[in-house]
Amino acid sequence: MITVRYFAGARAAAGVAEEKVEAATLDELVRVLEAAHGAALGRVLTAASFLVDEVICHDRQAALPEGAGVDILPPFAGG
Numbered sequence: 001m002i003t004v005r006y007f008a009g010a011r012a013a014a015g016v017a018e019e020k021v022e023a024a025t026l027d028e029l030v031r032v033l034e035a036a037h038g039a040a041l042g043r044v045l046t047a048a049s050f051l052v053d054e055v056i057c058h059d060r061q062a063a064l065p066e067g068a069g070v071d072i073l074p075p076f077a078g079g
Helices: 009-014 026-037 039-047
Strands: 002-006 018-021 049-052 069-073
Touching (some): 002 009, 026 039
Antiparallel strands (some): 049 069
């Protein structure tokens, strides 16, 4: 199981702050989350950054370790 934590617009689109899901890669995780929460979250996920165990991950085919924490961070406005 992977623990997914949502922030800002991702949290609003998902309707939850955190959940546990099964996924082997980030690509699979994105598909699972969009199927569970709909197109609004899917749009956020296309632009989001993903932290896997607090490290930015750009390779969506990389294996997610069992028990990993994935933070989903949409683009933030301001500065």
